Amino acid sequence: MQIVHCSGPSGEIKKTVLDPLSDGISSVELMRVSGSDLDVVNAARVSFGKWSDRFDERDQKLINFLMLHDHTSPFEHNQLSFRIKAPIFVARQWMRHRMNSYNEISYRYAKAPLEFYVPACWRGQDAENKQASAASFEDESLKKKYQDLIDHSVKAYNELLDAGVVRELARGVLPVTIYTQFMFTCNLHSLFHFLKLRSHEGAQWEIRQYAQALKELAEEYFPASFRAWHLKLKG
Ligand SMILES: Cc1cc2nc3c(=O)[nH]c(=O)nc-3n(C[C@H](O)[C@H](O)[C@H](O)COP(=O)(O)OP(=O)(O)OC[C@H]3O[C@@H](n4cnc5c(N)ncnc54)[C@H](O)[C@@H]3O)c2cc1C
Numbered sequence: 001m002q003i004v005h006c007s008g009p010s011g012e013i014k015k016t017v018l019d020p021l022s023d024g025i026s027s028v029e030l031m032r033v034s035g036s037d038l039d040v041v042n043a044a045r046v047s048f049g050k051w052s053d054r055f056d057e058r059d060q061k062l063i064n065f066l067m068l069h070d071h072t073s074p075f076e077h078n079q080l081s082f083r084i085k086a087p088i089f090v091a092r093q094w095m096r097h098r099m100n101s102y103n104e105i106s107y108r109y110a111k112a113p114l115e116f117y118v119p120a121c122w123r124g125q126d127a128e129n130k131q132a133s134a135a136s137f138e139d140e141s142l143k144k145k146y147q148d149l150i151d152h153s154v155k156a157y158n159e160l161l162d163a164g165v166v167r168e169l170a171r172g173v174l175p176v177t178i179y180t181q182f183m184f185t186c187n188l189h190s191l192f193h194f195l196k197l198r199s200h201e202g203a204q205w206e207i208r209q210y211a212q213a214l215k216e217l218a219e220e221y222f223p224a225s226f227r228a229w230h231l232k233l234k235g
Helices: 038-046 057-068 088-094 140-162 167-173 187-197 207-217 223-235
Strands: 002-007 014-019 027-033 078-088 103-104 122-125 133-137 179-186
Touching: 027 207, 027 223, 038 057, 038 223, 057 223, 078 088, 078 207, 088 179, 088 207, 122 187, 140 167, 179 187, 187 207, 187 223
Parallel strands: none
Antiparallel strands: 002 014, 014 027, 027 078, 078 179, 103 179, 122 133
16 A cells, blocks of 8 residues: 655645555545544443543543444544545445445536556456455456556547537446545444445455555544454454
Protein backbone atom coordinates (compact mmCIF):
# COMPACT_ATOMS: atom_id res chain seq x y z
CA MET A 1 0.00 0.00 0.00
CA GLN A 2 1.47 3.36 -1.02
CA ILE A 3 1.22 6.24 1.45
CA VAL A 4 0.99 9.85 0.31
CA HIS A 5 1.34 12.64 2.88
CA CYS A 6 -0.27 15.98 2.12
CA SER A 7 -1.45 19.11 3.89
CA GLY A 8 -5.08 19.62 4.85
CA PRO A 9 -7.16 22.50 3.44
CA SER A 10 -5.96 24.85 6.21
CA GLY A 11 -2.35 23.84 5.63
CA GLU A 12 -1.96 22.95 9.33
CA ILE A 13 -3.27 19.40 9.51
CA LYS A 14 -1.08 16.63 8.16
CA LYS A 15 -3.42 14.31 6.31
CA THR A 16 -2.55 10.85 5.22
CA VAL A 17 -3.99 9.49 2.03
CA LEU A 18 -3.54 5.79 1.44
CA ASP A 19 -3.39 4.23 -2.02
CA PRO A 20 -4.84 0.77 -1.24
CA LEU A 21 -4.49 -0.65 -4.76
CA SER A 22 -1.00 0.88 -5.20
CA ASP A 23 -1.74 2.21 -8.67
CA GLY A 24 -1.39 5.93 -7.94
CA ILE A 25 -5.16 6.41 -8.47
CA SER A 26 -7.00 4.60 -5.68
CA SER A 27 -7.29 6.50 -2.42
CA VAL A 28 -8.68 6.47 1.09
CA GLU A 29 -8.51 9.70 3.03
CA LEU A 30 -9.77 10.25 6.56
CA MET A 31 -11.50 13.63 6.44
CA ARG A 32 -12.97 13.98 9.91
CA VAL A 33 -13.25 12.15 13.21
CA SER A 34 -15.48 12.93 16.15
CA GLY A 35 -15.43 11.09 19.46
CA SER A 36 -12.87 8.93 21.18
CA ASP A 37 -12.47 5.83 23.34
CA LEU A 38 -13.58 7.95 26.30
CA ASP A 39 -16.98 8.51 24.67
CA VAL A 40 -17.37 4.74 24.36
CA VAL A 41 -16.91 4.18 28.10
CA ASN A 42 -18.99 7.21 29.04
CA ALA A 43 -21.84 5.93 26.86
CA ALA A 44 -21.66 2.62 28.76
CA ARG A 45 -21.36 4.26 32.20
CA VAL A 46 -24.34 6.55 31.65
CA SER A 47 -26.41 3.46 32.51
CA PHE A 48 -25.14 3.94 36.10
CA GLY A 49 -25.33 7.76 36.00
CA LYS A 50 -21.50 7.91 35.92
CA TRP A 51 -19.19 10.05 33.78
CA SER A 52 -15.44 10.29 33.46
CA ASP A 53 -13.08 12.97 32.06
CA ARG A 54 -10.06 10.79 31.67
CA PHE A 55 -9.40 7.37 30.16
CA ASP A 56 -7.67 4.92 32.52
CA GLU A 57 -6.79 1.24 32.73
CA ARG A 58 -10.24 0.22 34.02
CA ASP A 59 -11.74 1.78 30.91
CA GLN A 60 -9.78 -0.58 28.65
CA LYS A 61 -11.25 -3.50 30.64
CA LEU A 62 -14.74 -2.06 30.23
CA ILE A 63 -14.25 -1.64 26.47
CA ASN A 64 -12.97 -5.21 26.22
CA PHE A 65 -16.08 -6.40 28.08
CA LEU A 66 -18.43 -4.39 25.85
CA MET A 67 -16.77 -5.71 22.71
CA LEU A 68 -16.68 -9.31 23.88
CA HIS A 69 -20.35 -9.35 24.84
CA ASP A 70 -21.63 -7.51 21.75
CA HIS A 71 -22.75 -4.54 23.81
CA THR A 72 -22.45 -2.53 20.63
CA SER A 73 -24.37 0.73 21.10
CA PRO A 74 -21.63 2.54 23.12
CA PHE A 75 -19.47 2.31 19.96
CA GLU A 76 -21.98 4.42 18.03
CA HIS A 77 -21.39 7.85 19.65
CA ASN A 78 -18.67 8.91 17.21
CA GLN A 79 -18.29 9.54 13.52
CA LEU A 80 -15.61 8.96 10.91
CA SER A 81 -15.81 10.49 7.43
CA PHE A 82 -13.63 9.19 4.62
CA ARG A 83 -13.16 10.26 1.02
CA ILE A 84 -12.75 7.23 -1.21
CA LYS A 85 -11.62 6.67 -4.77
CA ALA A 86 -12.36 3.09 -5.84
CA PRO A 87 -13.30 1.09 -8.95
CA ILE A 88 -17.08 0.97 -9.42
CA PHE A 89 -17.12 -2.78 -8.77
CA VAL A 90 -15.59 -2.16 -5.32
CA ALA A 91 -18.02 0.71 -4.63
CA ARG A 92 -20.98 -1.55 -5.45
CA GLN A 93 -19.83 -4.07 -2.84
CA TRP A 94 -19.12 -1.27 -0.36
CA MET A 95 -22.53 0.38 -0.61
CA ARG A 96 -24.30 -2.83 0.35
CA HIS A 97 -23.31 -1.75 3.87
CA ARG A 98 -26.43 0.28 4.51
CA MET A 99 -25.86 1.51 8.05
CA ASN A 100 -23.57 4.29 6.79
CA SER A 101 -23.92 7.54 4.83
CA TYR A 102 -22.74 7.97 1.25
CA ASN A 103 -22.48 10.65 -1.40
CA GLU A 104 -20.98 9.81 -4.77
CA ILE A 105 -19.84 11.65 -7.88
CA SER A 106 -22.49 11.54 -10.61
CA TYR A 107 -21.42 10.82 -14.17
CA ARG A 108 -24.74 12.44 -15.14
CA TYR A 109 -23.43 15.80 -13.92
CA ALA A 110 -19.68 15.45 -14.45
CA LYS A 111 -17.71 13.95 -17.30
CA ALA A 112 -16.11 10.74 -16.06
CA PRO A 113 -12.39 11.36 -15.28
CA LEU A 114 -11.57 8.21 -17.30
CA GLU A 115 -9.29 6.60 -14.73
CA PHE A 116 -9.36 2.81 -14.66
CA TYR A 117 -8.11 0.07 -12.37
CA VAL A 118 -5.97 -2.45 -14.20
CA PRO A 119 -4.98 -5.41 -11.98
CA ALA A 120 -1.21 -5.78 -11.56
CA CYS A 121 -1.58 -9.54 -12.03
CA TRP A 122 -4.37 -12.02 -12.66
CA ARG A 123 -5.92 -14.30 -10.07
CA GLY A 124 -7.27 -17.64 -11.15
CA GLN A 125 -10.77 -18.87 -10.17
CA ASP A 126 -10.70 -21.38 -7.31
CA ALA A 127 -12.15 -24.68 -8.55
CA GLU A 128 -14.38 -25.29 -5.49
CA ASN A 129 -14.90 -22.07 -3.57
CA LYS A 130 -16.86 -19.53 -5.66
CA GLN A 131 -15.62 -16.69 -3.42
CA ALA A 132 -11.97 -17.63 -3.57
CA SER A 133 -9.19 -16.85 -6.02
CA ALA A 134 -6.54 -19.39 -6.88
CA ALA A 135 -2.86 -18.53 -7.41
CA SER A 136 -2.01 -15.36 -9.29
CA PHE A 137 -0.24 -15.34 -12.62
CA GLU A 138 1.13 -12.92 -15.19
CA ASP A 139 -0.12 -12.78 -18.77
CA GLU A 140 0.79 -9.74 -20.82
CA SER A 141 -1.55 -10.68 -23.66
CA LEU A 142 -4.54 -10.68 -21.25
CA LYS A 143 -3.41 -7.34 -19.89
CA LYS A 144 -3.32 -5.97 -23.42
CA LYS A 145 -6.85 -7.27 -24.07
CA TYR A 146 -8.09 -5.62 -20.86
CA GLN A 147 -6.41 -2.34 -21.74
CA ASP A 148 -7.63 -2.47 -25.37
CA LEU A 149 -11.21 -2.80 -24.16
CA ILE A 150 -10.77 0.19 -21.84
CA ASP A 151 -9.30 2.25 -24.70
CA HIS A 152 -12.16 1.19 -26.95
CA SER A 153 -14.78 2.20 -24.40
CA VAL A 154 -13.08 5.57 -23.77
CA LYS A 155 -13.12 6.23 -27.51
CA ALA A 156 -16.81 5.31 -27.75
CA TYR A 157 -17.64 7.45 -24.69
CA ASN A 158 -15.92 10.51 -26.17
CA GLU A 159 -17.52 9.93 -29.58
CA LEU A 160 -20.99 9.73 -28.02
CA LEU A 161 -20.39 12.95 -26.05
CA ASP A 162 -18.99 14.70 -29.15
CA ALA A 163 -22.11 13.66 -31.06
CA GLY A 164 -24.22 15.43 -28.43
CA VAL A 165 -25.40 12.38 -26.45
CA VAL A 166 -26.25 13.19 -22.82
CA ARG A 167 -23.63 12.08 -20.22
CA GLU A 168 -26.13 9.83 -18.42
CA LEU A 169 -26.42 7.64 -21.54
CA ALA A 170 -22.86 7.91 -22.85
CA ARG A 171 -21.48 6.50 -19.57
CA GLY A 172 -23.18 3.20 -20.38
CA VAL A 173 -20.17 2.16 -22.47
CA LEU A 174 -17.69 2.54 -19.57
CA PRO A 175 -16.60 -0.66 -17.80
CA VAL A 176 -17.06 -1.28 -14.06
CA THR A 177 -13.31 -1.04 -13.55
CA ILE A 178 -13.60 2.75 -13.94
CA TYR A 179 -12.91 4.74 -10.78
CA THR A 180 -15.64 6.49 -8.84
CA GLN A 181 -15.37 8.84 -5.85
CA PHE A 182 -17.56 8.94 -2.79
CA MET A 183 -17.81 10.07 0.81
CA PHE A 184 -18.32 7.37 3.39
CA THR A 185 -19.38 8.28 6.92
CA CYS A 186 -19.77 5.63 9.59
CA ASN A 187 -19.62 5.11 13.31
CA LEU A 188 -17.20 2.72 14.98
CA HIS A 189 -19.79 -0.05 15.43
CA SER A 190 -20.56 0.00 11.73
CA LEU A 191 -16.87 0.27 10.81
CA PHE A 192 -16.02 -2.85 12.84
CA HIS A 193 -18.85 -4.68 11.07
CA PHE A 194 -17.51 -3.57 7.67
CA LEU A 195 -13.95 -4.57 8.62
CA LYS A 196 -15.05 -7.98 9.82
CA LEU A 197 -16.89 -8.76 6.58
CA ARG A 198 -14.53 -7.09 4.14
CA SER A 199 -11.18 -8.11 5.69
CA HIS A 200 -12.25 -11.73 5.60
CA GLU A 201 -10.54 -13.93 3.04
CA GLY A 202 -13.95 -14.62 1.48
CA ALA A 203 -14.12 -10.96 0.41
CA GLN A 204 -12.60 -9.85 -2.89
CA TRP A 205 -8.90 -8.93 -2.66
CA GLU A 206 -9.47 -5.37 -3.87
CA ILE A 207 -12.07 -4.45 -1.21
CA ARG A 208 -9.89 -6.13 1.42
CA GLN A 209 -7.16 -3.61 0.60
CA TYR A 210 -9.65 -0.79 1.22
CA ALA A 211 -10.74 -2.37 4.52
CA GLN A 212 -7.09 -2.50 5.58
CA ALA A 213 -6.67 1.20 4.70
CA LEU A 214 -9.78 2.18 6.71
CA LYS A 215 -8.43 0.24 9.68
CA GLU A 216 -4.99 1.83 9.44
CA LEU A 217 -6.45 5.33 9.38
CA ALA A 218 -9.10 4.82 12.07
CA GLU A 219 -7.08 2.81 14.59
CA GLU A 220 -5.00 5.69 15.94
CA TYR A 221 -8.14 7.62 16.93
CA PHE A 222 -9.72 4.71 18.87
CA PRO A 223 -6.75 2.61 20.06
CA ALA A 224 -8.53 1.01 23.04
CA SER A 225 -11.58 0.03 20.98
CA PHE A 226 -9.36 -1.47 18.28
CA ARG A 227 -7.36 -3.38 20.93
CA ALA A 228 -10.64 -4.87 22.18
CA TRP A 229 -11.70 -5.66 18.62
CA HIS A 230 -8.42 -7.47 17.87
CA LEU A 231 -8.76 -9.42 21.14
CA LYS A 232 -12.27 -10.51 20.19
CA LEU A 233 -11.16 -11.58 16.72
CA LYS A 234 -8.41 -13.71 18.25
CA GLY A 235 -11.16 -15.43 20.26
C1 LIG B 1 -17.93 -11.99 0.97
C2 LIG B 1 -19.25 -11.35 0.68
C3 LIG B 1 -19.99 -11.75 -0.44
C4 LIG B 1 -21.21 -11.15 -0.72
N1 LIG B 1 -21.89 -11.55 -1.83
C5 LIG B 1 -23.07 -10.97 -2.15
C6 LIG B 1 -23.81 -11.34 -3.32
O1 LIG B 1 -23.40 -12.22 -4.06
N2 LIG B 1 -24.96 -10.70 -3.58
C7 LIG B 1 -25.47 -9.73 -2.77
O2 LIG B 1 -26.54 -9.20 -3.04
N3 LIG B 1 -24.79 -9.35 -1.66
C8 LIG B 1 -23.63 -9.92 -1.33
N4 LIG B 1 -22.94 -9.53 -0.20
C9 LIG B 1 -23.46 -8.41 0.58
C10 LIG B 1 -24.11 -8.90 1.91
O3 LIG B 1 -25.27 -9.68 1.65
C11 LIG B 1 -24.48 -7.68 2.77
O4 LIG B 1 -25.46 -6.92 2.08
C12 LIG B 1 -23.31 -6.80 3.07
O5 LIG B 1 -22.22 -7.57 3.52
C13 LIG B 1 -23.67 -5.77 4.12
O6 LIG B 1 -23.82 -6.45 5.34
P1 LIG B 1 -24.92 -6.00 6.39
O7 LIG B 1 -26.29 -6.07 5.78
O8 LIG B 1 -24.70 -6.81 7.62
O9 LIG B 1 -24.47 -4.47 6.67
P2 LIG B 1 -25.37 -3.18 6.81
O10 LIG B 1 -26.24 -3.00 5.63
O11 LIG B 1 -24.43 -2.05 7.15
O12 LIG B 1 -26.31 -3.50 8.03
C14 LIG B 1 -25.75 -3.65 9.35
C15 LIG B 1 -26.72 -4.48 10.16
O13 LIG B 1 -27.95 -3.77 10.28
C16 LIG B 1 -29.03 -4.71 10.25
N5 LIG B 1 -29.87 -4.44 9.07
C17 LIG B 1 -29.58 -3.60 8.05
N6 LIG B 1 -30.60 -3.57 7.17
C18 LIG B 1 -31.53 -4.43 7.64
C19 LIG B 1 -32.79 -4.87 7.18
N7 LIG B 1 -33.31 -4.45 6.04
N8 LIG B 1 -33.47 -5.75 7.92
C20 LIG B 1 -32.98 -6.22 9.09
N9 LIG B 1 -31.77 -5.87 9.59
C21 LIG B 1 -31.07 -4.97 8.87
C22 LIG B 1 -28.42 -6.11 10.17
O14 LIG B 1 -28.23 -6.59 11.48
C23 LIG B 1 -27.07 -5.83 9.54
O15 LIG B 1 -26.08 -6.80 9.82
C24 LIG B 1 -21.72 -10.12 0.11
C25 LIG B 1 -20.98 -9.73 1.23
C26 LIG B 1 -19.77 -10.33 1.53
C27 LIG B 1 -18.98 -9.87 2.73
